Amino acid sequence: MTTPAQIIVTKADGIATITLNRPDKMNAYTRTMGEEIMAAMDDIDADDAVRAVIFTGSGERAFCAGADLTPEGGGQVFSSGDTVETLSDPRVRDGGGLLTLRLFESKKPLISACNGVA
Template identity: 50%
Template sequence: MSTVRLDVDKGTGVAVVTLDRPERLNAIDLAMVRELADVWRALRFDDSVRAVVLTGSGERAFCTGIDRDAVVPQPSSPYMQDDPLLDVGPKANDLWKPVVGAVEGMACGGAFYLLGECDFLIAGAGATFFDPHTTYGMVSAYESMLMAQRMPYGEVARMVLMGGAERLSARRAYEIGLVCELTESGGASAAATECAAVIAGCPAEAVQGTVRALWAAREAALAQAFAQAPHLISLGNLPGARQAELFAARRAGFRTR
């Protein structure tokens, strides 16, 4: 069963990539990792597609990160950490066509691997952003590094350090520049598709060169930060059994700002 839906409008040149596990809040399992990589790589060679919208199925969530039921084998050495989410984004798969993120509902944790590789984000009024890693005894490394490229330092620090106790509202995300446009709830995908269609109407070579130039301004800092991430995770993460205990005992309350 497919976990990613691809819809291409050859008339406008826009493809819509939809995370399609609404029953699991579009959490990413290993099948979705493989399917996303296949979709991004296929879009590299489809010249009828000149811009992409990335969204999630259903109203409750864009994506809630790695599926906790996904079994991710890990080598015993801290020098060989395997993180499957490093391969889920368009830039990680060498796609330089512009990607506009359309966020409805929750976007948290591993969702930032995807949002961090979108070129800009549009959110419905009910969208919320948060990172629960620290609550469950895990280091927020790649997520915080990607968001540090898109948000003021203090806002990233507050979000990742507060863990599951606080959520960033769509309005606040817009105020700090994480989101560039707010719509009514349910309107993000249509607004993102409209923007993508305008971009797709420009000469593809110029657009893709601009995307690559923008990413070049970020990737040197990201590469240096990412090089430290596996060691920080291996040092700072609690053992898996303890993480599971904290997850089982998680607090129900949170505030949204």
Template identity: 40%
Template sequence: MYNNILSETSDSITTITINRPSKLNALNKETIEELHTAFAKAEEDTDVRVVIITGSGEKAFVAGADISEFANFSEEQGAELARKGQELLFDYVAEMGTPVIAAVNGFALGGGLELAMAAHFRIASDNARMGLPEVSLGVIPGYGGTQRLPQLVGKGRAMEMIMTAGMIDANTALEYGLINHITAQEELVPLANKLGGKIMRNSPMAIAAAINAVNAGYENGVDGFDTEIEEFGGCFGTEDFTEGTTAFLEKRKAEF
């Protein structure tokens, strides 16, 4: 079904694996389109409660974009590449109501780090290396990197990472707040599944509302507090709210 990715669902968790090991899982146009399709299917499937995105092999999550595809692009083509990629994949992932965990196994560079940053949070293997090396190629991050990296690590650290085109290791990424947890390579996907299990104990409606409210705080011209108030009120009209509050009062576990 897919040429560049694998997607499998088990126990309400969809795991999407970028599967181009010979190219260190680099993102080309086809891979971005396939990823959009897989994420959209997971978002539309009410049985899917969590999505994990990772890379195949032990070397790389995604080692960047496939530079050979756009080395001869014009200014207009370059802008369109960034615009279409952001709409189709990076913004789409960030705005999903289904929680997305990035399990960063190895190198996450350029578009790879941008994909990890579009996920709702990130965990990494202890051999992970992260960076935005675009300025070394005479270009800048174009899939949201200049916006999401400062949101996650602060302006000064983001500026340094972008301007030096350097890589940081997993421990530094943890210190910066870029990732939430470090673990051994073989424990990475099991940890993602464990975190997914914790998420799945809670109301999927409330989680989608919370994602929307948190994201609103980073949107220009949007008052995140107003969004929170609207989403909070909206929860009161859901079956999940009735079940959650009833279960609490009856001293039992809620069944969402």
């Protein structure tokens, strides 16, 4: 796994901690953050030494402000921009939905340690 830019992942004593790390933006969720969390969850699920996962946010103001509606890199916020033929096309599901499905499939218990606004 490459070093993530928007989350911090630590493992200690059987616990993995995923920290949302955009305190200047109140840890607002981005496509990049979602991709990093899903990659971290793949790594964590494969690690038999990890027994549980804690999610938290950096900074004191918020756990997560919700979706960041500012486009990353000048692109579209959460859209692929591609035309789809049917609503069953996997590109229809947004990044938040994909992350929700990935967390649902987790092999480890997930704990949210909310600090500040959630």
